[in-house]
Amino acid sequence: MFLNNAIAPHTPKAVDLTNLDPTNFIWALGLIAIAIGLSATEKLGLEWPLAIAAGRTILQLLGVGFVLEVVFAGPNPALIVAVLAVMLIIATRVAKSRIGNKIPQMLPVVGGSLLLSTVLTLAYISIFVIKPQTWYEPQYLIPFAGIILGNAMNGAAIAGERLTSTLNIARLDIETHLSLGxxxxxxxxxxRKEAIKAAMIPNLNTMMVVGVVTLPGTFTGQILGGASPFVAAFYQMxxxxxxxxxxxxxxxxxxxxICRQVFNSDAQLKI
Structure with missing residues (x-):
């Protein structure tokens, strides 16, 4: 019994984050106020961008909190799919805007890529890892979909912008290769390979230093909520x-x- 007690893992007392009052929120706003003050002192011109970003953060997170309260209260497949569809549409438009308008008909390409990657990844973790009782359990489906879409959106923007810019710069080289057969x-x-590698750099950098240099949000949030560090580590992995x-x-x-869009039926570069 003594041995069992000696080797039993220590479970830290959970921090109660469910009773945050307005005073806590005001102190949290103080962080942005300090950042705005520092910007003004250094004459960086970031006061309004910081204030607007903070305002949007508050409104958007309160809004999504209200929506998810409704969704979680009574899981409805149609409502959950509607929420996911809105997330997909917004992610598609943001990624498309970052890639630019150099290539026509990019919206369906971006939307289809994000949709397929999200569906395939969600299906895999639902079938083999999480194994929820129903496929539409919002507690798992919506957070994971948000994580996947947010990261895939950034990857799509980086790869798409990098590739379109390179194709414009390297037009002569590409046409030379085409003329040679x-x-x-x-x-x-x-x-194309270089664009994909560039988009993967943020993910690879994070994976290389996680737990050594950085403690990501999910890991930290799980621990603050009282979860075992090993459980938090699993979810973060x-x-x-x-x-x-x-x-x-x-x-x-x-x-x-993109590569299919930039060539015509005669294998000529259109952009």
Whole structure:
């Protein structure tokens, strides 16, 4: 019995974060106030951007909190799908705007890439890892979908912008390869690979230093909520692996779609 007590893991007392009152919120706003004051002191011109960003953060998170309270209260598949559809539409438009308007018909390419990567990744973790009682359990589905879409959106924007810019700069080189008998896919293969690698750098950097340099939000939040550090570590690993796979699928699809869009039926570069 003494041995069992000696080796039993210590369970830290959970911090009660469920009773935050307005005073706590005001003190939290003090962080942004200090940042605004520092910007004014250094004459950086970031006062309004910081204030607007903070305001949007408050409104958007309170809004999503209200919506999720309704969704979680009585799980409704149609309502959950509607929430996911709105998230997908917003992510698609944001990624498309960052890529630019150099290539026509990019919206369906971006939307299809994000949709397919999200569905495939969610299906995998639902079937093999989380195993919820029903596929539409919002407690798991919506947070994971948000994590996947947010990360895949950034990856799509980086890869898409990098590839379109490179194709414009390297037009002469690509046309030279085409004139020598290369297929369109062969002529742009190296540029496509570099775009995918660039989009994966944030994920790879995070995975390389997680737990050593950084403690990500999910890990920290789980511990603050009283979860075992090992349980928190598992969920953080799951999220990092989910992000890596979803980003890679998205960037592979979106770069392939871009490469198909930039050539006409005669294998000529259109942009």
């Amino acid at each position: 290369a297929t369109p896919q062969q002529a742009v293969a190296n540029y 799951l999220i990092l692996f989910v992000q890596a796979l979803a980003t890679l699928i998205t960037t592979v699809l979106i770069t392939q779609g």
